[in-house]
Amino acid sequence: MRRFMAVAVWMALCAPVWAWHPVGHRIIAAMAYDQLSGKTRARVDELIRRHPDYAKFTEGVKGNARQTARWAFIHAAAWGDDIKGDSRFYDDTRRDAKPTRTLPPFPDMRRHTNWHYVNVYFSPDGVRLPKSPVPSAKTELPKMIAGLEGELGWYHLVWLLHVEGDVHQPLHCTARLTNHLLDRSGKPASDLGGNLVVVDGYTNLHTVWDDLLGVTRDEVYIDWMAKRLKKEHRKPAELSLDPNVWIEEGSAVAQMKAYVMPAGVGTRENPFRRTPAYEAESLAVAHQRAALAAYRLAAVLSSKLP
Ligand SMILES: [Zn+2]
Structure with a gap:
């Protein structure tokens, strides 16, 4: 039984997750929205209203x-x-994907789970790096931005x-390859953006970073955090609107600030152990990235939907 539990827990740890906790997304969106001009706000509001799931977006919302x-x-x-x-x-x-019926106006019913990240590979111990798979956030973000003004603007915006x-x-911008994590054929395998890096024996590196902005869904928390990030991080004088720059930066930050461990660390036998210094620094980095995400999002929307 104990062995079975160990396997079950391990599988739960392995299930890849690819996202800030929803709270992180909401904090970034709240901070970005509050910076839009009245005109841009009116245009994004109109696009969101056209989304078929608008009723879900406003469920339980009280106010004017x-x-x-x-x-x-x-x-x-x-x-x-x-x-x-x-x-x-x-x-x-999925290899056994069964398409569901297309419900207009959605252009397709794909979950596009590979749009959320880009695996820019790196290796601390010299593994030969494969090319990044496509499609990815890198190939799709430019299309989303370009599509804002088109017929499917509501889809691209969301x-x-x-x-x-x-x-x-x-950790959405990179994946690590080492000689310590191998696939069934014995070749170095991707760690799936840190999802397969064991941290403190019970969690993984990707989840640790996903949750850094908080996991409290409360609206008061989201507004408080959006305001706090704005106070902590002033708007930079120059804001890059190029997704390639965002991703290159993200890969570098992940390698310097998240993967601060040798190649052999992060396995089940030898988990990565967070120190108080690591916890403090990762939190500061997450805040900085989220604030930048909000400033850039507002800038992209303002330039495309003036
Ligand atoms: Zn996501």
Whole structure:
């Protein structure tokens, strides 16, 4: 029984998760929305209203029309993850994928689970690096931005809100290859953005970073955190609107700040152990990335939907 439990726990640890906790997405969206001009706000509000799941975005929201529009935007930011458990949609990345019926106006019912990240590989112990798989956040973000003004603007906007946030979680921008994590054929295997790096024996590196912005869904917390991030991090004078820059930065930050361990650390036998210094620094980095994500999101929306 104990052995079975160990395996079950291990499998739960392995289940790849690819996202800030929904709370992280909402905090970034709240901070971004509050920086938009009245004109841009009106345009994004209009696009969100056209989304077929608008009723879900506003479920339980109390307040006047302005507050409702704001919370619809905030809730829409987690839609990319919400549909992972939605039977109208199917996981197109599975080999046995069974397409579900297309429900207009959705262009397709794919969950696009590979849009949330990009595996820019690195190896601390000299493993030969394969090319990054496509599609990925890197190939799709430019299409989402370009699509804002088109017929499917509502679709592209809601994906952009999500994936722009995702790539500011550093572990969405890289994956580690070492001679200590091997696939069935004995070749070095991707650690799936830190999902397979064991931390403190009970969690993994990706989840640790996903949860750094908090896991409290309370609206008061989301607003408080959005304000706090704005105070902690002033708007930079220059804001890059190029997703390639966001991703390159994210990979570098992940390698310097998240994977601060030798190649052999992060296995079941030899888990990575967080120190108080690591905890403090990772928290500071997550705040900095989230604030930057919000400033950049607001800047992209303001430039495309003036
Ligand atoms: Zn995601």
